[in-house]
């Protein structure tokens with residue numbers, strides 16, 4: 082029973098160090114063979130990251146390129162943000178194709194056949210189709226048995242919420258191979274005349290393959306997840322009716338029908354408030370996730386991997402957590418803020434570049450519109 086309680090504690094994200102105090106009482110309600118099988122799966126299943134991949138558009142836009150059409154300069158942008166280049170979708174490129182490429186690379190690294198994928202989570206707030214793109218990715222990859230595929234919208238926290246969802250589907254739902262894709266094309270809805278926001282963003286896709294394993298090999302150690310709708314006003318792109326469109330009915334009893342044509346507004350951001358929010362909540366959230374993982378302390382993980390929004394935010398959080406810069410993963414200089422893609426893109430580069438090795442523990446955090454923020458402590462490989 083002690084082992085059962087410990088396994089249950091891990092499933093429910095309770096600290097390894099405090100399992101004896103906090104493990105929930107599990108009551109087995111079924112005495113059928115099927116029930117026993119499901120209970121056994123629940124307490125014996127872990128999950129681990131076994132593959133990653135990424136893809137970026139071909140067009141590179143430098144700070145000097147931006148300075149040709151807005152009042153800015155390389156010095157201002159790189160000093161305030163650390164960003165020097167970003168990639169932007171152009172020509173016939175689209176976001177779904179980037180997501181497919183990233184997912185294919187993750188499957189290749191994991192040596193998993195597409196027919197063995199049983200769930201695809203596409204984390205994106207700027208997909209090619211408002212009804213979602215995950216099923217298109219599923220078809221393009223050649224997942225022959227029509228596995229479940231759907232989209233998750235949570236802006237820059239999207240990838241980590243996808244990772245958490247993958248762990249729930251594996252541990253509680255019996256799924257074996259889950260692709261988590263983070264892909265965004267914020268270039269589609271930034272106002273390219275607003276120098277306060279357009280300089281920050283770029284487009285990209287990243288993916289990981291999360292695989293079921295024995296609980297003893299479990300590589301997802303702890304999560305901390307939050308949102309605060311009150312802060313939404315600081316970073317929005319809202320749906321609005323076009324004021325110039327006069328499609329109102331001639332029937333006076335139905336003056337608001339049919340609805341006017343509509344669209345989403347450009348991204349509007351209060352940069353200072355978002356900056357303060359990030360440096361306040363992210364260290365707290367990582368510390369909470371480390372505590373849940375039973376790994377409290379800045380020396381109990383190898384790498385700090387934050388959503389790549391701004392080098393000053395990354396540095397500020399690292400300083401608060403007392404993590405030296407050699408243990409901080411950053412590629413914001415090359416890609417800017419790629420929203421849900423930023424964490425898997427940076428992870429993929431760090432893995433393929435040999436920085437992150439199998440067995441390394443990563444403390445990751447995403448934050449952004451919603452407001453949402455999320456942290457995860459996980460092992461690579």
Ligand SMILES: CC(C)(COP(=O)(O)OP(=O)(O)OC[C@H]1O[C@@H](n2cnc3c(N)ncnc32)[C@H](O)[C@@H]1OP(=O)(O)O)[C@@H](O)C(=O)NCCC(=O)NCCS
Nearest residue numbers: 153154157161237276277280352353355356390391448449
């Ligand atoms: C956007 C951000 C870089 C702005 O930096 P800041 O130090 O807060 O700068 P401010 O907005 O206060 O502007 C300071 C001055 O620079 C000017 N400025 C703004 N953008 C500029 C640009 N691209 N180039 C040159 N000058 C610029 C402003 O007009 C202002 O001028 P003023 O003092 O004459 O009025 C910073 O607030 C930030 O990174 N915030 C976090 C945003 C973020 O990460 N969002 C996504 C989260 S998922």
